């Protein structure tokens with residue numbers, strides 16, 4: 038039966054494929070295909086993993102003391118029974134045969150199928166066995182991970198004639214898991230929770246993967262292997278579509294590929310408005326390897342390197358100075374002399390280190406992580422970690438132009454403390470004989486306090502970068518990752534527009550650099566508005582550069598600026614901007 042699920046459109050485009058349901062806690066399980074000649078060895082690997090756990094549980098049972106509660110032995114029996122049940126490993130083996138899934142993936146796919154069946158059971162006792170099943174599967178997954186030699190060499194679906202694209206469906210995906218997602222087999226994803234500027238959504242956009250988040254119930258309604266269309270423009274998911282609907286979406290998919298190819302031709306065209314204003318289109322990156330895509334998309338620098346992603350997926354262990362230095366140096370070298378703006382670690386809120394939140398790492402309980410010890414607050418609370426990162430950033434400056442960006446600044450005292458730390462770090466580097474060059478210092482404007490006192494901050498820094506994602510969150514008191522209040526997360530809110538316009542004007546008047554690196558910069562619907570406000574430096578994911586450049590090429594900055602007061606004075610800025618900025622738009626088409 039065909040039905041639709043509605044959510045929040047976060048990453049444009051259409052993806053059509055089969056649903057792969059994955060529990061949020063198992064998104065990081067290895068998902069890859071195995072070649073036809075590896076099917077038998079992969080099934081054998083699955084059974085070896087199962088047998089290892091059987092032996093482990095049998096030993097546990099044999100070693101139970103005489104006075105152990107008999108429930109314990111009964112529980113171990115249930116687990117052993119589940120392990121021997123054909124519905125688990127037998128059917129998981131079938132996933133390997135039919136779909137060429139690796140053992141871990143096959144097992145978790147089968148777990149999802151069985152978990153659904155348990156959920157639908159009338160009998161409470163049987164329903165509760167789902168937890169046992171999950172524990173058993175976790176043990177087998179653990180045994181497979183620790184197995185000597187690992188699994189088969191991953192192959193692509195094409196290598197064995199498979200062609201169904203796969204779409205991930207999960208209650209939630211963490212930003213750390215999204216980084217793994219880059220190397221995975223999925224072509225789109227759907228989650229129950231999340232908002233338009235949650236970090237999971239941001240990473241999806243950076244990968245140009247169609248995605249719909251905040252559906253609230255997709256992972257409950259969609260079944261393993263259902264055919265699904267993700268409409269990343271409308272925020273709709275169509276499950277088991279009719280042939281006519283499928284054909285329509287395939288047509289749209291072809292159209293958007295053509296549009297993409299057309300825009301890609303703008304790569305070498307300089308971003309200059311019709312009245313001759315040169316606009317910097319910089320890239321936001323999460324990993325040094327992303328710099329290649331930035332250059333490929335025609336970025337003229339990196340406006341935001343979110344260094345926190347180097348800190349993720351490491352079981353809470355922080356990267357050393359040397360590791361960080363190598364990563365920053367790689368990005369700087371890849372940008373070939375163009376500036377690279379490295380933001381110090383912005384851990385916290387919806388960007389925890391792995392699954393441990395910073396607060397858990399510190400064994401504390403934090404009530405509101407978005408307002409807690411995060412970003413620069415965390416760096417200043419961990420001075421040796423902060424100095425280590427700064428040293429690595431400064432050392433990278435010997436290989437190209439590096440700019441330093443500090444997240445979540447709200448107090449002048451923080452800026453003074455940062456400048457003091459920078460002096461110490463420079464001295465340490467000089468003493469140790471490390472080369473470095475001048476590194477410009479900038480702060481993010483993402484807390485309203487920073488925007489309001491910008492003239493004071495500008496006395497101490499070389500540039501500012503407006504983080505509209507957080508600025509909207511903190512101005513409107515809307516958690517950016519909470520789908521329940523997503524409808525109130527409004528970039529067109531007059532207060533938000535005033536703060537952005539005022540920050541750009543003040544920074545320019547002070548002769549300091551100003552850019553926007555939040556999602557507004559990469560959304561072509563805001564290009565004219567930001568140009569009208571006087572913005573000349575935009576930073577966005579590489580995949581967004583061509584569409585924004587097209588808008589720049591069609592804009593007349595002076596005419597847009599003249600229309601701005603009517604937008605800012607309006608109680609309905611969106612409606613007025615639609616009319617006024619469109620009327621001020623230049624005529625030439627590219």
Ligand SMILES: C=C(OP(=O)(O)O)C(=O)O
Pocket residue numbers: 239341343383483503504505506507508554555556
């Ligand atoms: C760019 C920003 O930072 P983050 O990494 O938190 O999205 C922002 O808040 O706009």
